[in-house]
Amino acid sequence: MGAANDMAWLRDIDIWFADRVFVHHQQTHRYAMSLVRQADEAEELVQEAYARLFALDDWAGIANPHAFTVRIVRNLAIERFRRAEVVRFDRGAILHTLEVADQDPTPDVVAMDRSELRHVVSVMQQMPPRMREAMVLRRIEGLPPAQVAERMNISVSTVETHLIKALRLLTQRLNRQEAQASTEQATAWESKERLERS
Amino acid sequence: MGEQGKAGAKLSEQAIDWLVALDGGTADEQAFDAWRAADPRHAAAFAQVAATWRRTADPRLPALLDAPADVSPPPGAEGGPPAPVAWSRRAVAGGVLAAALGISGAGAFLAWPRRAYAETAIGERRTIRLPDGSHATLNTDTRVGWHFADEHEFWIERGEAALLVRGAEKPLRLYSAPIEARLSGGSFDVRLGPDGGQLVVLAGRAAAVYRGTLAETLRAGSALTVSAGAARVAAWSPDALAAATAWQSGRILFDGMPLDRAIAEFNRYLPEKIVLGDAGLASTRLGGAFLVDDPDSFLLALHESFGIDHRREGGRILLFRGRG
Numbered sequence: 001m002g003a004a005n006d007m008a009w010l011r012d013i014d015i016w017f018a019d020r021v022f023v024h025h026q027q028t029h030r031y032a033m034s035l036v037r038q039a040d041e042a043e044e045l046v047q048e049a050y051a052r053l054f055a056l057d058d059w060a061g062i063a064n065p066h067a068f069t070v071r072i073v074r075n076l077a078i079e080r081f082r083r084a085e086v087v088r089f090d091r092g093a094i095l096h097t098l099e100v101a102d103q104d105p106t107p108d109v110v111a112m113d114r115s116e117l118r119h120v121v122s123v124m125q126q127m128p129p130r131m132r133e134a135m136v137l138r139r140i141e142g143l144p145p146a147q148v149a150e151r152m153n154i155s156v157s158t159v160e161t162h163l164i165k166a167l168r169l170l171t172q173r174l175n176r177q178e179a180q181a182s183t184e185q186a187t188a189w190e191s192k193e194r195l196e197r198s
Numbered sequence: 199m200g201e202q203g204k205a206g207a208k209l210s211e212q213a214i215d216w217l218v219a220l221d222g223g224t225a226d227e228q229a230f231d232a233w234r235a236a237d238p239r240h241a242a243a244f245a246q247v248a249a250t251w252r253r254t255a256d257p258r259l260p261a262l263l264d265a266p267a268d269v270s271p272p273p274g275a276e277g278g279p280p281a282p283v284a285w286s287r288r289a290v291a292g293g294v295l296a297a298a299l300g301i302s303g304a305g306a307f308l309a310w311p312r313r314a315y316a317e318t319a320i321g322e323r324r325t326i327r328l329p330d331g332s333h334a335t336l337n338t339d340t341r342v343g344w345h346f347a348d349e350h351e352f353w354i355e356r357g358e359a360a361l362l363v364r365g366a367e368k369p370l371r372l373y374s375a376p377i378e379a380r381l382s383g384g385s386f387d388v389r390l391g392p393d394g395g396q397l398v399v400l401a402g403r404a405a406a407v408y409r410g411t412l413a414e415t416l417r418a419g420s421a422l423t424v425s426a427g428a429a430r431v432a433a434w435s436p437d438a439l440a441a442a443t444a445w446q447s448g449r450i451l452f453d454g455m456p457l458d459r460a461i462a463e464f465n466r467y468l469p470e471k472i473v474l475g476d477a478g479l480a481s482t483r484l485g486g487a488f489l490v491d492d493p494d495s496f497l498l499a500l501h502e503s504f505g506i507d508h509r510r511e512g513g514r515i516l517l518f519r520g521r522g
Contacts, residue, residue, distance in 0.1 A: 009217075009220045009225075009227070009230065010248055013241075013245070014244070014245040014248050014249075017242075017245040017246075017249070018245065018248065018249035018252060019315075022245070022246060022249045025246075043206065044206070047206055047239070047242065047243075050242035050245075050246070051237075051238040051239040051241075051242045052238065053238075053242065054238035054239075054241035054242045054245070055238040060319060061319050063319075063322060063324075116253070117253075117256060117258060117259070117262065118262065120253050120254060120256070120259065121259060121262040121263055124254070124259070124263060125263065135254060136260075136263070138221075139251075139254040139255045140254075140255065140259060140260050140263075142255075145221070145222040145223070156222060156224070157224075159222070160218050160219065160222050160224070163218045163221070163222075164214055164215060164218045167214045167217070167218065167247065167250065167251060168210075168211065168214055170250050170253075170254065171210055171214065171246075171247060171250055174250060
């Protein structure tokens with residue numbers, strides 16, 4: 001089983017998305033936060049923007065995918081504003097933050113930055129031992145699932161259960177960290193605004 | 199709002215189930231394709247999960263996992279502090295890296311995500327700043343990678359790149375399938391083709407290696423060309439150097455080049471390719487400067503100077519000898 005074959009279900013758009021869009025997830029989420037100021041609403045905007053990317057035929061031709069995504073988030077926020085579903089933001093904030101986002105250069109650096117990496121590490125360190133063992137054998141040692149099962153003396157389907165739970169944990173924790181980070185930022189932003197208005 | 203958030207979490211869980219089943223080879227791939235194609239939100243959820251999954255194979259992880267946890271588990275976390283694992287994960291990591299190196303001969307690439315990379319689409323041109331302040335300008339349809347640690351390493355996988363190397367601390371190690379080189383501070387152009395490549399030194403010096411043997415030290419104004427398995431070092435004329443670097447200002451220079459080669463040059467920049475409809479036209483020689491993003495003025499010049507007409511057909515531009 002070759003490494004390339006292992007990941008046949010990963011399409012070019014998935015890799016493009018991971019490397020050019022999802023690496024900037026925190027930034028995008030923060031930007032959405034600055035528009036709607038609520039973590040779950042912000043996440044909805046971001047998720048909706050991601051879905052739009054996957055509905056595109058010509059994604060490969062987008063020069064700056066991150067800036068493109070940010071623009072979709074902005075347009076979605078404006079749509080919401082017009083439909084008056086969301087009342088808690090003002091247009092000034094949108095225009096202002098868009099400028100910042102556009103000026104901010106987005107280096108095409110794929111490598112996970114250290115803080116993200118450390119976060120993955122800490123979630124893995126906190127996993128129950130068997131779950132972690134399954135992850136290390138499969139992901140780091142690169143053993144096929146059948147061999148992981150053999151080493152751990154469990155069935156392949158139990159290995160899958162461990163991996164599913166491990167991936168859920170990673171996904172939840174990484175999202176939670178983002179939500180916390182952006183809530184702090186939004187709170188600071190709001191209080192600053194209040195100071196300026198008073 | 200909360201409902202939508204819950205739906206999102208559900209999607210993410212579905213995506214995780216699919217991914218692990220696919221990874222284990224137990225998934226019904228047709229059913230998966232149907233699920234993924236049913237809704238772009240499914241595709242987006244899956245891609246996010248896959249990105250997180252890929253992170254767990256980062257080669258830097260094993261060493262960090264060996265270090266003690268630097269945060270205490272948040273309330274509600276499953277399990278206590280990590281139990282020591284029976285085997286050395288460092289040794290495991292070494293094995294993974296060695297395997298990656300083992301499959302990578304000259305010009306192959308270390309697995310993501312050890313290096314950063316950038317690429318351009320057809321017709322796109324972009325400048326990247328490298329960690330040491332050097333710059334790489336990527337020509338059309340180019341993909342490069344770099345990794346700056348003990349060594350400053352730069353890979354070119356396809357296309358063409360102009361390198362402005364600072365080289366203050368250490369040389370830049372250039373890797374590609376046909377050519378490897380150690381570049382001093384200076385200015386270079388490296389270009390890969392279907393059966394070889396070339397390294398042009400505009401300023402500075404390059405110790406170039408071809409097929410594992412030291413070819414030569416290239417000085418400013420000279421180039422190493424590898425074509426169909428043969429390597430050649432030559433001093434280039436100022437005109438040839440200007441033609442090799444014209445793309446950096448969005449131009450393309452033809453100096454008496456046969457039409458078939460000129461078209462091949464132009465096609466690098468065009469999503470819609472120009473094709474010779476009449477083989478007899480191939481040897482027509484032409485000169486002139488054109489803009490890479492303006493094929494129409496090139497087509498117009500062919501018409502006016504050589505009576506060569508074109509028509510667009512099936513996503514291609516077909517050239518043929520005009521009447522009269």
